Amino acid sequence: ELKVEQNPLFLSMQEGKNYTIYCNYSTTSDRLYWYRQDPGKSLESLFVLLSNGAVKQEGRLMASLDTKARLSTLHITAAVHDLSATYFCAVDKDDSGTYKYIFGTGTRLKVLA
């Protein structure tokens, strides 16, 4: 059964601190995507990681992909309140190699002032 699991599910952190969100997946997908969702809103694309070893950075967020370990990380540097949101990772293949877009469980981040 395809699993896309994120850890932690909930994260409360102080402004200025660093933290990492983990995304483990069970398929052979070599692509991984990160999205942000604000409360009551749709999803916004953050990063598209298209190959093993890919690393992308935007502002205080940096995402990386290790396809051999089937692991992606989203690192937060010096968190600010505006980063409070729910973050989702997604893969584009299931265990049979069929193209689908499957999301992780989500990590709800709250940055405290």
Next chain:
Amino acid sequence: SQTIHQWPATLVQPVGSPLSLECTVEGTSNPNLYWYRQAAGRGLQLLFYSVGIGQISSEVPQNLSASRPQDRQFILSSKKLLLSDSGFYLCAWIDRFNTEAFFGQGTRLTVV
């Protein structure tokens, strides 16, 4: 540029009533189209996806159905809504190269 439209934004429907949510895409052809549902405070559950006109794959057995009458139109329907159908419904399109997904604004459905 590509855009995706989803409507209505909010909907309150009684139990047992029918449902029709529509999603259209502009600026692209032959997109892969997806319907997701998100229960309050939860993740995204893939309901249906379509790789072409008339081609629908169902992920979760339920009282919902989907149709794709035109290349850039994807419709989510139900003949009789249940309380458990309440949630936030999102339509998404992904290009044939399977890069990032683009989402509609979502429909918040409350079944009462």
